[in-house]
Amino acid sequence: MDDGRIVAKYEIVFNNVTVTEERKDTYDFATYRIDQLGWQVPDKSPIKKIAKPADIAGLRVSVGSGTNQEKILLDWDKQNKAAGLKPVEILYYEKYGDVLLGLKSGRVQAYFGPNPSIAYNIAVSGGSRIVGTFSGAGPDLQGLIAAMTKKGNGLEYTSRYGSNDELARYPEAEFAPPHGAFRRYDAATAELKRVWTRPHHRGAGLGRLVVRELERGGLRQEPNSMYIQ
Incomplete structure (x- = not known):
């Protein structure tokens, strides 16, 4: 996601935006849910669990381009290569529907994306399962999803409380x-x-x-x- 281009066009952004230390320098946030990522695989997949970099070595994994989960995936792949393990084959699709078709056909072995969307799809359509979850902020912090605005424009307060009038009352x-x-x-x-x-x-x-x-x-x-x- 091109943060600068999107925020320059819109006053506030709701798009599964993860709060990161880098983004805090430029933007204000109003959090509304935790950032939990999930690993989705087909029902018949032999994969039982994904919890660490070695678990995805050599797999064909789909992830959204420019997302926080892509950064995590690339870091895991870097760790695997440094350890002498097989690299991940990363597959990019613009639409989640195309990812699901890839999972169904076997082209995609695992998808790394927002856990709420994955859980909803499984509840409605079946055919796949979650084999692991991961904080969008990394292993040491619980990630948060937020509305994102330009720093200091006052909308962060307004998005939480509805008005700035209280400050002047x-x-x-x-x-x-x-x-x-x-x-x-x-x-x-x-x-x-x-x-x-x-x-x-x-x-x-x-x-x-x-x-x-x-x-x-x-x-x-x-x-x-x-x-x-």
């Missing part, structure tokens, strides 16, 4: 120290507001830690209760 003075992220709702209640995790720091549990500490700090400021809108 209350004067900044109400959030000045020592109140911070708290706004007094009434004499006994504080409202936790304007808590934000930058897109490139999401997915690591930092937001949860921040809110937990804010809850402790809020209680020290003597409200009897607090809520998050």
Whole structure:
């Protein structure tokens, strides 16, 4: 996928876009599901499991060009070659329907693509099965799929919350120290507001830690209760 060309044409992109460290430098993201990739093979295939590079050595594998899964596949193939194993024969098709025909005919031995699409196809049509899943972010992180926008254009916030009006609704003075992220709702209640995790720091549990500490700090400021809108 040519990120720059697509985002230059459209304000926001929904197209199974994986959040990557490289893309975070240029784009903002609003995540909406985990990025789980799947390995699809025909029902009668002798392949039982694909979990590591050696499992695909010498296979004819189909993958989408320019996708994150292609990068993973190319890296696995590179590892296999370095280990003296047979290279992968990579087959590219523009349409998933052509991949399915390839699987049915035996031309394609395995397909590496978005797991939700594969699972749906198997549930509806049968004829194939999943022999492995893999995070789109690699073995050490859980990948995330997101809407992608130009960095700083405000649509990332809007895609999550619907409007930027909330940021202008209350004067900044109400959030000045020592109140911070708290706004007094009434004499006994504080409202936790304007808590934000930058897109490139999401997915690591930092937001949860921040809110937990804010809850402790809020209680020290003597409200009897607090809520998050």
